[in-house]
Amino acid sequence: MLNSMITASNTMNQVQKQLDIIGHNIANVDTQGFKRTNTTFGELVRQQYDNQSDLNKEVGRSTDFGIRQGVGAQLMQNVVFSQGTIKKTERNLDFAFTKPGQFLKVEADGQTRYTRSGALYLSAEANGKLGLVNASGQRILDENNQPILLNENASSITISANGTLTALDGNGQPAGTVNLGIVQSNKSQSLVQTNGNLYTLLNPNDQTAVTDLTGAARGQISVEQGALEMSNVDVSKEMTDMLVSQRAYQFNAKSITIGDQMLGLINSVR
Numbered sequence: 001m002l003n004s005m006i007t008a009s010n011t012m013n014q015v016q017k018q019l020d021i022i023g024h025n026i027a028n029v030d031t032q033g034f035k036r037t038n039t040t041f042g043e044l045v046r047q048q049y050d051n052q053s054d055l056n057k058e059v060g061r062s063t064d065f066g067i068r069q070g071v072g073a074q075l076m077q078n079v080v081f082s083q084g085t086i087k088k089t090e091r092n093l094d095f096a097f098t099k100p101g102q103f104l105k106v107e108a109d110g111q112t113r114y115t116r117s118g119a120l121y122l123s124a125e126a127n128g129k130l131g132l133v134n135a136s137g138q139r140i141l142d143e144n145n146q147p148i149l150l151n152e153n154a155s156s157i158t159i160s161a162n163g164t165l166t167a168l169d170g171n172g173q174p175a176g177t178v179n180l181g182i183v184q185s186n187k188s189q190s191l192v193q194t195n196g197n198l199y200t201l202l203n204p205n206d207q208t209a210v211t212d213l214t215g216a217a218r219g220q221i222s223v224e225q226g227a228l229e230m231s232n233v234d235v236s237k238e239m240t241d242m243l244v245s246q247r248a249y250q251f252n253a254k255s256i257t258i259g260d261q262m263l264g265l266i267n268s269v270r
Helices: 002-027 215-220 235-268
Strands: 037-043 047-049 067-069 073-079 086-088 095-097 102-108 111-115 121-124 130-133 156-159 164-168 174-179 182-185 191-194 198-201 210-212 223-225 227-229
Touching: 002 037, 002 073, 002 235, 073 191, 095 102, 102 198, 156 223, 182 215
Parallel strands: 095 227
Antiparallel strands: 037 073, 047 067, 086 227, 095 223, 102 111, 102 182, 111 198, 121 130, 156 164, 164 174, 182 210, 191 198
């Protein structure tokens, strides 16, 4: 009974983590560029209980004597980077990635982070320039990992399909041209989610995880101005997974209750 209760307890802990992830997915159903996390379960290493000696092994038996008992389930998770739906906004500072695996570079806490959210804004800088930032006020980086600055009179902004931003002033004169810092992910699971709908490298020293799309490689970039990529969360699937997880949690909780009742019966025997 103790082993079955431990197994159920281990599994309940993992199912609770799955419910937390599902709730996180649902909460971000309207977050631009958000990517859902998929969950699966794997079996933990089994324990072997020998209940007979090998000397008494039956002739013709194809398996060893003993009981192989599991000790619970292990939750495995991975971010799904499939393309989200495109929502038209007709706002010049909005753009959407139309190819999966491409990310915009953002400076957060002095480190380079990555995002799929293309909602950009202009922020006044102390030097009289206009800085390009995201909704959280974090600086957008160019292809050389430098913060993007535009002339203070920049008004009309165009973002081309290859991620080149061009600004004009009120008289139609150039007010700044810059290439947005965009990378291509080569190993999707080497990116991990952080706060603010940003991603960071699982191993910062892995130089092959992402490729900077610069020079001729900028032809691989595909963005659409005046639109935003929405999350790839399927609410109906998340709700179905939540119901299944709740039933699994209830089943394992019931196993612990039954095991406790049986131990109580054993202890009451005189």
